Amino acid sequence: MTALLHCRDVQHRFGALEVLRGVQLAVTVGERHALIGPNGAGKSTLLKLIAGEERPSGGSIHYRGQDITRYPAYRRARIGIGRGFQHSTLLESLSAGQNVALALTGGRLLARQGDCRRLAEVDVALGSVGLRDMAPVPVAAMSYSQRRRLEIAVALAARPQLLLLDEPAAGMSGEERGTLVELLRAVPPTVTVVFVEHDLDVVFDVATRVSVLHLGAVLLTGTGQEVRRSREVQEAYLGGRREEVPGVPRGA
Amino acid sequence: GNSLDAAAARSDDNAIKVGLVIPQAGVYTPLGLDIQRGWDLWLRQHDGKLGGRRVTTVVADEGEGPQTGVPAVQKLLQNDQVDVLVGIVSSATALGVRDLVTSARKLLLIANAGAGAITTGNSSPYIWRTSFTNAQVAAAMGAHLAGSDVRRAYAIAPDYVAGTEAINGFSKAYRAGGGTIAGQSQPPFGKTQDYQPFLSRIQSSGAQGTFCFFGGAESVAFVKQYSQFGVSRTIPLYASGFLVEGGVLKAQGDAADGILSTLHYTSELDNPANTAFAQAFRSAYGAAPTVYAVQAWDAAAVLSRAVAQVNAVDGDRLSKALKGVGVISDSPRGPWSFVQQSPRQNFYLRRVQTNAGERVNAVIKDLGPLDPQS
Amino acid sequence: MPTTQIAVTAMVNGLAVGLLLFIIAAGLSLIFGMMDVLNLAHGSLFLTGAYLAWWLGGEQQTWPSLARAVVAVIVVGAAAGGLLSLMTAPLSRRSHLEQALLTLGIALVAADILSALFGDDVHATEPPPGLGGTVVIAGWTYPRYRLVLIGVAALITVGVYWTIERTSMGALFRATVSDRDMVATTGVDPRLVRVGVFVLGSVLATVAGLLGAPIYHARPGLDTTILVLALVVVVVGGLGSIRGPLVAALLFGQIESVGRAVLPGLASFLLFGTLAAVLAVRPRGLFVLTSGARR
Amino acid sequence: MIAGPSLVLAAAPLYLAPYATTTLTRILIFGLLAASLDLLVGVVGLPSLGHAAFFGVGAYAAAWTAGHSTASPMALVVAVLAAAVVSLVAGSVAVRSSGVFFLMLTLAVGELMQQAADSWASVTGGSNGLYGVPAPSLWGHVVDQPATTYWYVLTFFVLGMVVLRLASTSSPGMVLRGVRDSEIRMRALGYPTTRVKLGAFVVAGAVAGLAGGLLAAQQRLVTPADVGFTTSALALLAVVIGGTGSWWGPCLGAALVIVIRDMLGASIDGHGPLALGLMFVLVVYLMPAGIARFRARRNVS
Amino acid sequence: MFLEVRELSAGYGQGRVLHGVDLDLPAGGALTLLGRNGVGKTTLVSTLAGLLPPTGGRVLLDGQDVTGWQPHRLARAGVALVPQGRRVWPALTVQEHFALATRHGGRIWPQERVFQLFPRLGQRRRHFAGQLSGGEQQMLAIGRALATDPQVVLMDEPSEGLAPVVVDHVADALRAMVQAGLTLLLVEHDLHLALDAAQEVAVMVRGRIAHRCPTAEFRQDLPTMQKLLGVAA
Ligand SMILES: Nc1ncnc2c1ncn2[C@@H]1O[C@H](COP(=O)(O)OP(=O)(O)OP(=O)(O)O)[C@@H](O)[C@H]1O
Ligand SMILES: Nc1ncnc2c1ncn2[C@@H]1O[C@H](COP(=O)(O)OP(=O)(O)OP(=O)(O)O)[C@@H](O)[C@H]1O
Numbered sequence A: 001m002t003a004l005l006h007c008r009d010v011q012h013r014f015g016a017l018e019v020l021r022g023v024q025l026a027v028t029v030g031e032r033h034a035l036i037g038p039n040g041a042g043k044s045t046l047l048k049l050i051a052g053e054e055r056p057s058g059g060s061i062h063y064r065g066q067d068i069t070r071y072p073a074y075r076r077a078r079i080g081i082g083r084g085f086q087h088s089t090l091l092e093s094l095s096a097g098q099n100v101a102l103a104l105t106g107g108r109l110l111a112r113q114g115d116c117r118r119l120a121e122v123d124v125a126l127g128s129v130g131l132r133d134m135a136p137v138p139v140a141a142m143s144y145s146q147r148r149r150l151e152i153a154v155a156l157a158a159r160p161q162l163l164l165l166d167e168p169a170a171g172m173s174g175e176e177r178g179t180l181v182e183l184l185r186a187v188p189p190t191v192t193v194v195f196v197e198h199d200l201d202v203v204f205d206v207a208t209r210v211s212v213l214h215l216g217a218v219l220l221t222g223t224g225q226e227v228r229r230s231r232e233v234q235e236a237y238l239g240g241r242r243e244e245v246p247g248v249p250r251g252a
Numbered sequence B: 001g002n003s004l005d006a007a008a009a010r011s012d013d014n015a016i017k018v019g020l021v022i023p024q025a026g027v028y029t030p031l032g033l034d035i036q037r038g039w040d041l042w043l044r045q046h047d048g049k050l051g052g053r054r055v056t057t058v059v060a061d062e063g064e065g066p067q068t069g070v071p072a073v074q075k076l077l078q079n080d081q082v083d084v085l086v087g088i089v090s091s092a093t094a095l096g097v098r099d100l101v102t103s104a105r106k107l108l109l110i111a112n113a114g115a116g117a118i119t120t121g122n123s124s125p126y127i128w129r130t131s132f133t134n135a136q137v138a139a140a141m142g143a144h145l146a147g148s149d150v151r152r153a154y155a156i157a158p159d160y161v162a163g164t165e166a167i168n169g170f171s172k173a174y175r176a177g178g179g180t181i182a183g184q185s186q187p188p189f190g191k192t193q194d195y196q197p198f199l200s201r202i203q204s205s206g207a208q209g210t211f212c213f214f215g216g217a218e219s220v221a222f223v224k225q226y227s228q229f230g231v232s233r234t235i236p237l238y239a240s241g242f243l244v245e246g247g248v249l250k251a252q253g254d255a256a257d258g259i260l261s262t263l264h265y266t267s268e269l270d271n272p273a274n275t276a277f278a279q280a281f282r283s284a285y286g287a288a289p290t291v292y293a294v295q296a297w298d299a300a301a302v303l304s305r306a307v308a309q310v311n312a313v314d315g316d317r318l319s320k321a322l323k324g325v326g327v328i329s330d331s332p333r334g335p336w337s338f339v340q341q342s343p344r345q346n347f348y349l350r351r352v353q354t355n356a357g358e359r360v361n362a363v364i365k366d367l368g369p370l371d372p373q374s
Numbered sequence C: 001m002p003t004t005q006i007a008v009t010a011m012v013n014g015l016a017v018g019l020l021l022f023i024i025a026a027g028l029s030l031i032f033g034m035m036d037v038l039n040l041a042h043g044s045l046f047l048t049g050a051y052l053a054w055w056l057g058g059e060q061q062t063w064p065s066l067a068r069a070v071v072a073v074i075v076v077g078a079a080a081g082g083l084l085s086l087m088t089a090p091l092s093r094r095s096h097l098e099q100a101l102l103t104l105g106i107a108l109v110a111a112d113i114l115s116a117l118f119g120d121d122v123h124a125t126e127p128p129p130g131l132g133g134t135v136v137i138a139g140w141t142y143p144r145y146r147l148v149l150i151g152v153a154a155l156i157t158v159g160v161y162w163t164i165e166r167t168s169m170g171a172l173f174r175a176t177v178s179d180r181d182m183v184a185t186t187g188v189d190p191r192l193v194r195v196g197v198f199v200l201g202s203v204l205a206t207v208a209g210l211l212g213a214p215i216y217h218a219r220p221g222l223d224t225t226i227l228v229l230a231l232v233v234v235v236v237g238g239l240g241s242i243r244g245p246l247v248a249a250l251l252f253g254q255i256e257s258v259g260r261a262v263l264p265g266l267a268s269f270l271l272f273g274t275l276a277a278v279l280a281v282r283p284r285g286l287f288v289l290t291s292g293a294r295r
Numbered sequence D: 001m002i003a004g005p006s007l008v009l010a011a012a013p014l015y016l017a018p019y020a021t022t023t024l025t026r027i028l029i030f031g032l033l034a035a036s037l038d039l040l041v042g043v044v045g046l047p048s049l050g051h052a053a054f055f056g057v058g059a060y061a062a063a064w065t066a067g068h069s070t071a072s073p074m075a076l077v078v079a080v081l082a083a084a085v086v087s088l089v090a091g092s093v094a095v096r097s098s099g100v101f102f103l104m105l106t107l108a109v110g111e112l113m114q115q116a117a118d119s120w121a122s123v124t125g126g127s128n129g130l131y132g133v134p135a136p137s138l139w140g141h142v143v144d145q146p147a148t149t150y151w152y153v154l155t156f157f158v159l160g161m162v163v164l165r166l167a168s169t170s171s172p173g174m175v176l177r178g179v180r181d182s183e184i185r186m187r188a189l190g191y192p193t194t195r196v197k198l199g200a201f202v203v204a205g206a207v208a209g210l211a212g213g214l215l216a217a218q219q220r221l222v223t224p225a226d227v228g229f230t231t232s233a234l235a236l237l238a239v240v241i242g243g244t245g246s247w248w249g250p251c252l253g254a255a256l257v258i259v260i261r262d263m264l265g266a267s268i269d270g271h272g273p274l275a276l277g278l279m280f281v282l283v284v285y286l287m288p289a290g291i292a293r294f295r296a297r298r299n300v301s
Numbered sequence E: 001m002f003l004e005v006r007e008l009s010a011g012y013g014q015g016r017v018l019h020g021v022d023l024d025l026p027a028g029g030a031l032t033l034l035g036r037n038g039v040g041k042t043t044l045v046s047t048l049a050g051l052l053p054p055t056g057g058r059v060l061l062d063g064q065d066v067t068g069w070q071p072h073r074l075a076r077a078g079v080a081l082v083p084q085g086r087r088v089w090p091a092l093t094v095q096e097h098f099a100l101a102t103r104h105g106g107r108i109w110p111q112e113r114v115f116q117l118f119p120r121l122g123q124r125r126r127h128f129a130g131q132l133s134g135g136e137q138q139m140l141a142i143g144r145a146l147a148t149d150p151q152v153v154l155m156d157e158p159s160e161g162l163a164p165v166v167v168d169h170v171a172d173a174l175r176a177m178v179q180a181g182l183t184l185l186l187v188e189h190d191l192h193l194a195l196d197a198a199q200e201v202a203v204m205v206r207g208r209i210a211h212r213c214p215t216a217e218f219r220q221d222l223p224t225m226q227k228l229l230g231v232a233a
């Protein structure tokens, strides 16, 4: 099977700081691909490069065999690369429904918003994250956890083929992490997900493959088991004592 | 006008209502104040009457330009329903209200604005002025300088219509008299206080004299810098009289000493009308009269004559009366008459010097009369 | 006049204008670039300083009158800064637009008060004996006061630059803008920081007015002229540092004198033409604080 | 929404004195300018300090066309096109910046245009402006009476407002609001935000140009001041008073500004600027209500 | 008791979030506060740091009544905060953060000691905080609080966004801090860290402290934990 997304020798620097030194990453359709790695390894940067928020200083990015390295962000969105944000960037002055509707129309300016079919779709999208009744509520009036769920609804409403998420579980309590894991598992298999996450429970519960980013390059790609067993990963990222506290679930 | 005046005016069918449009805010405020003083002084000396009719004056703020000036005129015409308009400092405002005044068929006596176009070409029969044209004032200097031993002159004036008119008026007269223009500059208008780059050009132009036209704050900055950068020591400054007229002269201090300028008035004119006028003005306001005050005073004077001749105060009758007004011989500025609805008047060569502890423009020479469109 | 002399005159003049411009812009930059309050009343402070110079010294200043004027501009500047800080405090979390409207309103009111106090005439003032007049060096004539101005302004510039860039004061200002609560949790009262910045910025403006009075004569309307110049300098320089306005002020000083001499036909377009050109290439000003490593 | 007030407005000259009609005409023109600015300030979140540039370009273009070619409504078409072209050029630089840099860039655009109006005397008449502009003519009828001018202006005012309304509500309006709230998110959803902002800039500029064309028809005089900072600042004031992002708000704000400037300002001994200044201060302190509508919601977050 | 909280209530606008919190901490004590999302943990910590005015109740610090004190006064009295969401100053460099925060010349936690704890931060010392990665910002927020040489540290989810290995470092640091005599109030979702660093655990439910026990006891009592925290086992 050919790769949906292929990063070839991607490099990136901020001024004198070399953040990515040649990342090779191939993601196939339907994968749940987790990116893990130490702080400052360049995970968020890599996501930004794929989404088109930054341009790489070297290498190329291919999507469905197309070289998209020079595409602006909005064009990538139109060809199916969707993105969720870690810190909420929801459109505060619009309602939950309008946020979703904007995602549904996928960048077309003159789409007819009032349309019944569209309204139904908005309802479905909100319903999938348990916010069915919230359509007319302005985002500014929503609680933190509601926003997090809306965030995911919006990301999915754009019907991406490739969904990028940066630390979706950050700041969530145990209960909410559980909900999140279920949500991610329920994403249709046609949608490929690449996500960055430090919470290893979420990573190993959701990911079908894991890539470890270290010192600006991919140290290892493999299944959760393989990654967990790798000595290098243990040292660079996991730390030693994690497994020593038996019986306590991570993330309460 | 206060309510007492208004009440008196209503009880008297003969009363006339004059709209005085003068700058009360912005950079031209000092001019507006002098115009108001000249106007008030005349009325006070004449029992508050013009041509035997009691006068109500409604003052409106002209501001810095047409944006405020045009609505002010509109308000006077349509809301206050004045019979006559007097005033207007800015040429753009004067030009901008032309059609308004014409279609209202009301007389407008301009007490300052000097753009040539106000009374030439497509001009309105209802708009007359008691002031000057920019070119006229500059031409007086051009003609005088051409007859002196200054053979090459540099001309400088701000980059706006009045400045251009002054430069053209000067150059035309100066060249006609055989002089050569060594160069000319038009610094941005109202945007700079720093004339050093232009002073350098003057110094390297080989000119024997500099003609300039500036007003207000710019005249202070220019005169001071002209002296501070040492230009005045080698190249004397000649000017349209506005450079050194009124409050700015005090601010220029000794940098202004010796500047020669032409204008149709100076407080130092020695004629009986001016002696009386200047004395009355000083005792009323504690300051020397200016050309702006005289222009307003004369506006009142000619309006009074015109009103005296008509049986109803409307624009057509007043314009007709003004046409026949002839030579005004009792003006503080000396005799003058209307030519093309604008004054043909005497010009004076004046020099800045100190008389009795006060800096004034002393009369050096009477340059004789000039037509407005010279 | 030989071309070298013309060139020297133009450049020295540009330096004098540029340094004065920096002192004005530095105050604006502190209040705006660091406190994030767009203070359109800044020009009024400059004008107030210039009026004070004339009011206390008349057409010809003396040394005692200058000393009185120095004290007066500092006291008045500090008081005005305190007042401005109080008046804008309720708006600190609102948009720049509202701050701009408020301070523009304050500027209009201030202009009316100043014209009621000092009249509508132009008030020129000459520096005290010894500082005025003209110097002649090898046939080169130049107003002495502008040389004095270069000296004094350079001293103030160094002082301001050092205080803001080399002590942690500048960092404190920036921190207070971006998250004042967190400044408080490190033990500094952010309200004092705010008042301090306003007072410092306003005093710089009134001092600049005193220094500039013999060149830019006090008059109605000068406030706007100066404000626009200062705004252009601050924005072209880039927000949040003091280096940006310094470079921009010196640049505009040269543009105003050398640029005008070389391109007289475009003189009127130079100021805003440069602004537009710089921002077209660098949409966040010449010096952007948040990119690249610092120092 | 539009029809009701429009009917009341249409009947106004029948019961108003000529001066009141003239003032109302001016209010409509200025209101249209303010409303077009509001598309930028209130909807897209781009506070412009140079919006009068496009107003002025429209005014000059219409005045020039009326003087040299035709005084028919074609002059307005020329005004709109000229303003659209100029705002396209200016906007393609301006929309790339944001915040105060946008403010200053637009200020620069305004000042440069004013300077051009001042300097390009052969076309613009320099500092004296273009005066004696022929009154508009419709099928041989000259529109020069207060009431007829008023109806002429009102017609195009309504047209302009409809355009603005279309751009600020429904689908494009939601996109514009989205761009204001978060550009990065809108890009990630597939919207070319820079082009969206430029589009809004051009629409706002074109409508401002229409207002300028109406100014030339009504005042029959265009001067550099119509292009400059003061006009822009007053338009902004009108927007803020009326409440950013609202529909009739900016027009009401414009009414207040015009009444203070033209009626009150002329007769309070030169304290017009003081009155305006006090109004600025009072509006910001006491009337954040207009603005509050979207600000209040934001503060919750 | 070093920190005593009595019947504390607070909230935002009209809505109350804390409904009478009682809590005390001995000098050198370390307590972890647990609770679901939105129960008011951050609100409590903000109120203790002075960022939110209490609407009722009292707070005593080392016997002194500090109720309603401004945050800068509390900071000078020795209270430091590591806020949720980092709240670093984006336009300041790492070094500048330390320059501003350092009190008493940085006796106990000089900049270099913080850099030993977080080597990544040391490498980025000249960078603007706005350019740091999420985890690096979190390290900076912790470092900034330590630089004030506090006596009480309030930490709101310090492990958020940190790589597991760094979380271990943080745990080490917390232990070192407590050993050095600091008093610690920790809000944390990561139970490893939570139970590692503190001797005691308190659980918050709807604006009140519902349960408090030593850490060891808490580890044994999984059912209570699940009930209180809503963790699906
Ligand atoms: N705009 C920028 N300018 C300069 N340096 C930057 C910028 N953005 C990120 N960096 C640096 O690049 C490195 C990688 O950052 P990135 O955000 O990709 O890390 P990360 O792997 O997501 O880390 P974390 O897990 O802590 O979020 C960091 O060291 C950071 O300081
Ligand atoms: N600025 C605010 N304005 C209004 N309500 C707020 C604000 N911040 C928080 N709240 C509300 O107060 C309640 C408590 O919030 P708080 O942040 O203290 O919870 P928390 O226990 O820290 O949750 P988390 O684990 O998600 O950080 C929540 O219901 C929240 O919606």
Ligand SMILES: [Mg+2]
Pocket (backbone or CB within 6 Å): A043, A044, A045, E133, E134, E135
């Ligand atoms: Mg990251």
Ligand SMILES: [Mg+2]
Pocket (backbone or CB within 6 Å): E041, E042, E043, E084, E156
């Ligand atoms: Mg919290």
